[in-house]
Amino acid sequence: MIKVDARGVSCPQPVLMTKKALEENKDGIVVLVDNTTACNNVQRFMKNAGYNVSVKEDEEEFIIEAKK
Template sequence: MVEVDARGLSCPEPIMLTADALKQADGPVKVLVDEPHQKTNVEKFARSQGRTPTSTETADGFEVVIE
């Protein structure tokens, strides 16, 4: 699984990193963000690409796994 650590980054960087990871990955991509709006943006982007995001809250933010 490819992991993108976008914690501490401002939009649109998490989306750009996620897009790059989805292009290169053969399987799921895990995206780590620390703000609720970043989580929402990553989820929306994943859906726009025909992928399924699953989010969980962690101690230091959010984890979005994109299948």
């Protein structure tokens, strides 16, 4: 599974990185972000794209996993 490291990147870049990764791997990806806004935006994008999304918070980062 592809892992996208979008920590330290401001919106809308994490969403654009997620979109590109999903185009390359349609089965699913994992995205790492370090702020709530990016987490919410990436999660919303993934759900709108038809993925099942789970979010885990690990100290100061969010691990967002999308699966078909």
